[in-house]
Amino acid sequence: xxxxxxxxxxxxxxxxxxxxxxxxETLRFAAQGDINSxxxxxxxxxxxTGFLGNMYEGLIRRDxxxxxxxxxxxxxxxxxxxxxxxxLRQGVKFHDGSPFTADDVLFSxxxxxxxxxxxxxxxxxxxxxxxxxxxxxxxxTKTPNPIIMYQWGNWYMMSKSWAEKNGDKGPQKxxxxxxxxSTLHENGTGPFVLKLREPGIRTTMExxxxxxxxxxxxxxVTEVVFTPIPNxxxxxxxxxxxxxxxIMPVPLQxxxxxxxxxxxxxxxxxxxxxxxxxxxxxxxxxxxxxxxGKNPLKDRRVREALYRAIxxxxxxxxxxxxMATPSALMVAPGIHGSSPDFKRIPFDIQKSKALLAEAGxxxxxxxxxxxxxxxxxxxxxxxxxIANMFSKVNIKVKVTAQTKTKFFQKVHAPYLDFSLSMLGSxxxxxxxxxxxxxxxxxxxLTPQSAVWAEEDRMKVTAGKSNNGGYCNPEVxxxxxxxxxxxxxxxxxxxxxxxWTITTDDIAYLPIHQQWLSWGVRNNVELKxxxxxxxxxxxxxxxx
Amino acid sequence: MASFILRRxxxxxxxxxxxxxxxxxxxxxxxxxxxxxxGQETTLAERAxxxxxxxxxxxxPVQFLRFVGRAATGNFGISYQMGQPVDRxxxxxxxxxxxxxxxxxxxxxxxxVPLGVYTGLHPKRxxxxxxxxxxxxxxxxxxxxxxxxxxxVFGVELGLLSTFGRGETTQIGWWTTGxxxxxxxxxxxxxxxxxxxxxxxxxxxxIRSEMMEVMRTDFIKFARARGISEGKINFGHxxxxxxxxxxxxxxxxxxxxxxxxxxTESVFQWPGVGLLFLQAISTADIPxxxxxxxxxxxxxxAINLTVDLLYYVIDPxxxxxxxxxxx
Numbered sequence: 001x002x003x004x005x006x007x008x009x010x011x012x013x014x015x016x017x018x019x020x021x022x023x024x025e026t027l028r029f030a031a032q033g034d035i036n037s038x039x040x041x042x043x044x045x046x047x048x049t050g051f052l053g054n055m056y057e058g059l060i061r062r063d064x065x066x067x068x069x070x071x072x073x074x075x076x077x078x079x080x081x082x083x084x085x086x087x088l089r090q091g092v093k094f095h096d097g098s099p100f101t102a103d104d105v106l107f108s109x110x111x112x113x114x115x116x117x118x119x120x121x122x123x124x125x126x127x128x129x130x131x132x133x134x135x136x137x138x139x140x141t142k143t144p145n146p147i148i149m150y151q152w153g154n155w156y157m158m159s160k161s162w163a164e165k166n167g168d169k170g171p172q173k174x175x176x177x178x179x180x181x182s183t184l185h186e187n188g189t190g191p192f193v194l195k196l197r198e199p200g201i202r203t204t205m206e207x208x209x210x211x212x213x214x215x216x217x218x219x220x221v222t223e224v225v226f227t228p229i230p231n232x233x234x235x236x237x238x239x240x241x242x243x244x245x246x247i248m249p250v251p252l253q254x255x256x257x258x259x260x261x262x263x264x265x266x267x268x269x270x271x272x273x274x275x276x277x278x279x280x281x282x283x284x285x286x287x288x289x290x291x292x293g294k295n296p297l298k299d300r301r302v303r304e305a306l307y308r309a310i311x312x313x314x315x316x317x318x319x320x321x322x323m324a325t326p327s328a329l330m331v332a333p334g335i336h337g338s339s340p341d342f343k344r345i346p347f348d349i350q351k352s353k354a355l356l357a358e359a360g361x362x363x364x365x366x367x368x369x370x371x372x373x374x375x376x377x378x379x380x381x382x383x384x385x386i387a388n389m390f391s392k393v394n395i396k397v398k399v400t401a402q403t404k405t406k407f408f409q410k411v412h413a414p415y416l417d418f419s420l421s422m423l424g425s426x427x428x429x430x431x432x433x434x435x436x437x438x439x440x441x442x443x444x445l446t447p448q449s450a451v452w453a454e455e456d457r458m459k460v461t462a463g464k465s466n467n468g469g470y471c472n473p474e475v476x477x478x479x480x481x482x483x484x485x486x487x488x489x490x491x492x493x494x495x496x497x498x499w500t501i502t503t504d505d506i507a508y509l510p511i512h513q514q515w516l517s518w519g520v521r522n523n524v525e526l527k528x529x530x531x532x533x534x535x536x537x538x539x540x541x542x543x
Numbered sequence: 544m545a546s547f548i549l550r551r552x553x554x555x556x557x558x559x560x561x562x563x564x565x566x567x568x569x570x571x572x573x574x575x576x577x578x579x580x581x582g583q584e585t586t587l588a589e590r591a592x593x594x595x596x597x598x599x600x601x602x603x604p605v606q607f608l609r610f611v612g613r614a615a616t617g618n619f620g621i622s623y624q625m626g627q628p629v630d631r632x633x634x635x636x637x638x639x640x641x642x643x644x645x646x647x648x649x650x651x652x653x654x655x656v657p658l659g660v661y662t663g664l665h666p667k668r669x670x671x672x673x674x675x676x677x678x679x680x681x682x683x684x685x686x687x688x689x690x691x692x693x694x695x696v697f698g699v700e701l702g703l704l705s706t707f708g709r710g711e712t713t714q715i716g717w718w719t720t721g722x723x724x725x726x727x728x729x730x731x732x733x734x735x736x737x738x739x740x741x742x743x744x745x746x747x748x749x750i751r752s753e754m755m756e757v758m759r760t761d762f763i764k765f766a767r768a769r770g771i772s773e774g775k776i777n778f779g780h781x782x783x784x785x786x787x788x789x790x791x792x793x794x795x796x797x798x799x800x801x802x803x804x805x806x807t808e809s810v811f812q813w814p815g816v817g818l819l820f821l822q823a824i825s826t827a828d829i830p831x832x833x834x835x836x837x838x839x840x841x842x843x844x845a846i847n848l849t850v851d852l853l854y855y856v857i858d859p860x861x862x863x864x865x866x867x868x869x870x
Contacts, residue, residue, distance in 0.1 A: 043580070172626060174627075178621070179626055
């Protein structure tokens with residue numbers, strides 16, 4: 001009996017294998033890690049939300065060039081400054097067959113703001129969501145919000161009836177008391193449907209034949225098999241041996257090898273993430289320095305000296321193997337408000353030394369630099385190179401490079417335990433307001449209180465990632481104006497003004513945008529999004 | 544016999560508690576799990592709330608007692624990262640690890656024992672010297688290096704074997720096996736060889752020296768004098784007498800390759816518990832780490848106990864001793 005069932009299983013497997021060989025185009029791809037949950041509101045991280053965007057869809061979506069396109073909403077308009085009206089697409093079905101209506105939007109709006117959601121910032125708490133009819137929804141904001149939908153590219157619509165049927169208790173983070181149904185099951189409206197989920201091992205999806213846009217589908221993929229492979233050498237070997245069609249990312253040193261193999265290639269392009277150095281400008285005395293009684297980084301001349309000591313071209317060619325775009329701004333090209341008019345302060349050792357002497361440090365000083373060693377491309381190597389460059393102007397740097405779990409805990413609030421640290425970030429709305437708000441506004445509760453006052457640290461919202469405590473009241477004022485400005489041109493001018501002020505103040509030392517590199521077999525066509533999202537809608541596998 | 548087992552079980556309980564406690568003391572140094580659970584836009588207040596909810600603000604002894612209390616009732620908690628019960632995650636991964644470890648040990652014994660006997664019986668032949676040199680290389684190469692080289696040769700260049708994963712698996716009850724499919728066999732050979740390489744050379748060298756020792760003893764000479772055939776002397780008498788120390792080593796090593804095949808599992812993306820543990824470390828997933836360490840401790844204790852019991856079967860003298868003491 002047992003033998004027979006095994007035999008049956010084997011035959012079944014063989015049949016499956018032969019069936020898929022005849023008709024299906026299977027896309028096999030590997031990435032560094034797995035998604036944590038199939039619940040689209042649990043973890044606001046690019047790979048997770050990007051991956052789920054192939055099964056789930058939002059009201060809008062970002063196309064391959066990151067432009068906003070209609071998805072589950074067909075059109076939208078601002079009927080009055082505080083009221084956005086969204087017309088929903090009709091005839092859309094969730095994967096369980098139930099229709100998509102305004103009730104699902106209302107449900108999703110509630111769930112995304114519920115306790116446990118990591119995407120609460122998609123919709124502010126005081127925004128009212130009103131159903132006008134089954135296919136019309138209004139969003140009423142307290143103050144005008146011209147960019148309300150900018151961050152909705154990965155706010156996906158969930159089905160109310162499905163959630164209720166399966167006893168959904170809202171988004172649930174790990175470590176709680178029980179597991180949530182939506183962790184292992186999905187019910188989106190998108191072009192791919194989950195077939196099999198083995199967390200950390202393999203996830204299989206198939207094309208959704210009933211997708212509303214199936215007639216205009218650009219992809220010929222019928223099945224997707226995803227395997228997380230954290231070990232880079234193994235991931236590259238899997239591609240070279242023909243067992244994978246796409247891998248992401250490819251380590252910089254392996255790019256030439258892929259090209260040399262003849263059957264694979266590396267697709268590269270600048271990423272939206274900007275890497276920068278944060279300087280502690282709020283303490284009266286640095287934590288890691290031999291300068292006592294004052295904070296040299298409060299002096300703009302010292303910050304400029306550090307800036308000028310960075311040989312950005314050497315960093316790009318030697319450490320990054322030319323896979324980086326040096327940046328003068330805290331936002332990458334492709335982010336709304338970025339402009340090529342801003343130029344880096346040139347590399348100039350003599351000038352740097354002169355500035356240090358002028359600021360009262362002719363013999364330099366000692367300072368600590370905190371870095372991660374497993375978060376950004378070549379992060380530790382960049383820090384060591386920068387330490388070496390600073391030593392040429394007599395600033396002795398002690399680099400502390402450690403794993404991301406320890407590093408982030410050390411440098412972020414409430415500890416802010418660093419003097420210099422290297423971080424990277426991508427604005428989630430692809431607009432300048434995000435980084436202006438979180439990286440450049442003063443991190444304090446009222447204009448009267450001290451920057452990063454100990455007792456307020458956990459309550460800070462504006463400037464919450466401004467670890468260095470850069471503070472210029474003029475920037476705060478402009479930021480408030482930007483938030484409320486509905487005229488696009490005026491808004492752009494305000495953003496430009498902010499970037500002019502902050503680059504002039506040298507609030508940060510911007511370094512570069514690292515490049516993305518995906519390994520791809522030659523018979524696979526795809527489009528690489530600059531935010532490192534792999535959209536299977538654009539994949540074609542040729543014979 | 545029963546009192547012996549009981550004694551060992553009590554000792555084992557103490558070992559398990561000690562392991563869990565040491566693990567919890569170490570978790571203070573692995574960093575912040577919360578920063579790995581939220582996106583960069585999450586506010587500090589929400590992070591603090593999550594930290595409080597997970598009980599990470601409690602003193603370490605409190606966290607430890609809470610874990611032990613729950614573990615005693617069979618509740619190992621929910622993974623911080625994956626949001627699923629830890630015991631189920633580990634149970635899903637355990638068959639892969641056990642299959643790989645046992646397979647590796649079988650390869651190690653199948654090759655190591657005959658080579659050990661041969662080199663022990665004929666220590667001066669050039670073939671023996673060759674085996675010894677090769678085994679020295681095998682024992683000194685780091686696992687990840689051997690693994691990657693095998694992948695490059697047999698996976699990438701020759702394209703014969705699978706470079707990662709477990710291949711097609713079949714579900715039999717709660718167990719999953721890869722040994723019923725061609726892709727499964729193609730997947731297990733390289734990781735099992737890599738994992739078993741060290742044990743193989745170890746077993747070979749151990750048997751060799753034991754054999755050389757035994758062959759010099761009087762009872763072998765008497766056996767020869769009685770005209771017993773060479774084959775029977777070598778395998779029936781000599782080899783059998785070398786087995787007690789080999790047994791201990793194989794048992795202990797089986798425990799360590801189950802527990803510490805992490806590197807091999809990572810290089811070959813073998814979906815076992817070691818790989819799960821490695822991912823848990825990088826994200827500071829405390830429920831998975833603590834349960835895994837406990838599982839490893841249980842395995843070691845169980846294997847040790849089994850090995851002790853096997854002595855009784857192999858070595859009659861132990862039985863006699865115990866009977867004498869018992870009486």
